[in-house]
Amino acid sequence: MSFSIVSWNINSINARIEHLLILIKKYDPDVICLQEIKSSEEKFPFTILEDTSYNFYFKGQKGFNGVAILTKTPAEFVKKDFDGNPLSDEARFIEVHLTTKLGFLKIISLYVPNGQEASYENDKFVKKIDFLKSFNEYCKINGDHLNDNIVIAGDFNIAPYHIDHILLPKEEICTSLEEKLLLRNFINSGWKDHFRLLNPGLQEFSWWDYRGRSFEKNTGYRIDFIFSNERSLKSIKRSFIDKDFRALIRPSDHAPIVSIWE
Numbered sequence: 001m002s003f004s005i006v007s008w009n010i011n012s013i014n015a016r017i018e019h020l021l022i023l024i025k026k027y028d029p030d031v032i033c034l035q036e037i038k039s040s041e042e043k044f045p046f047t048i049l050e051d052t053s054y055n056f057y058f059k060g061q062k063g064f065n066g067v068a069i070l071t072k073t074p075a076e077f078v079k080k081d082f083d084g085n086p087l088s089d090e091a092r093f094i095e096v097h098l099t100t101k102l103g104f105l106k107i108i109s110l111y112v113p114n115g116q117e118a119s120y121e122n123d124k125f126v127k128k129i130d131f132l133k134s135f136n137e138y139c140k141i142n143g144d145h146l147n148d149n150i151v152i153a154g155d156f157n158i159a160p161y162h163i164d165h166i167l168l169p170k171e172e173i174c175t176s177l178e179e180k181l182l183l184r185n186f187i188n189s190g191w192k193d194h195f196r197l198l199n200p201g202l203q204e205f206s207w208w209d210y211r212g213r214s215f216e217k218n219t220g221y222r223i224d225f226i227f228s229n230e231r232s233l234k235s236i237k238r239s240f241i242d243k244d245f246r247a248l249i250r251p252s253d254h255a256p257i258v259s260i261w262e
Helices: 017-027 123-142 177-188 194-198 211-217 243-247
Strands: 003-009 031-035 055-059 067-071 077-079 093-100 103-111 149-155 224-228 236-241 257-261
Touching: 003 017, 003 103, 003 149, 003 224, 017 031, 017 243, 031 149, 055 093, 067 093, 067 103, 123 177, 194 224, 194 236, 194 257, 224 236, 224 257
Parallel strands: 003 031, 031 103, 103 149
Antiparallel strands: 003 257, 031 067, 055 067, 077 093, 093 103, 149 224, 236 257
């Protein structure tokens, strides 16, 4: 048995549809979680993707945000919001339930707000913190760690530990202590970070700013994750970041994460 999940902040599915097709050809994953698709439901590229073997589930928003899950087997349940979400008017969450090679699986694709500036005087930062707290609470209430296989994949816009970002002269957004502690609390409540679990001590990044030749200098952050509960880790073998996609022409500023079970 081989089963794979890819998670990727694609930074506009229509602008980078060819990159998505390259990813599908390269990995043929069973599940693809996308963030920041920046597409309304009317503009989602159904026609281009119709020759692939995927079912499409997404919550779109014109020009902003947007999340999607592509699956080889049809979903049995789809949910496009979570209880207590303070940003329900923004397309940041989608959850599907389906039967896979791993058995019954719950999958969430999540796009956490950036926040712009780590200050409580900044309304966007406050919204980010509130969103994360609410999502953590949702996972505590609804995450049945014992009986279900659960995977949460997405752009969390937080680098939780020093190894996950370049050395900085001062705290910046995505690396402030407030944000780090929230994500660490999430991890410590039982959610396993695939990449860190299988690559302890390895410093790699998933996001590089378009400015300042950040990718060439490898000055980035690891802010994209695939998490799961203990039950779904039994046969996981590999998890890695494919930086080749960040090196493409007109790339997303994020690289996809790949997790493989065997």
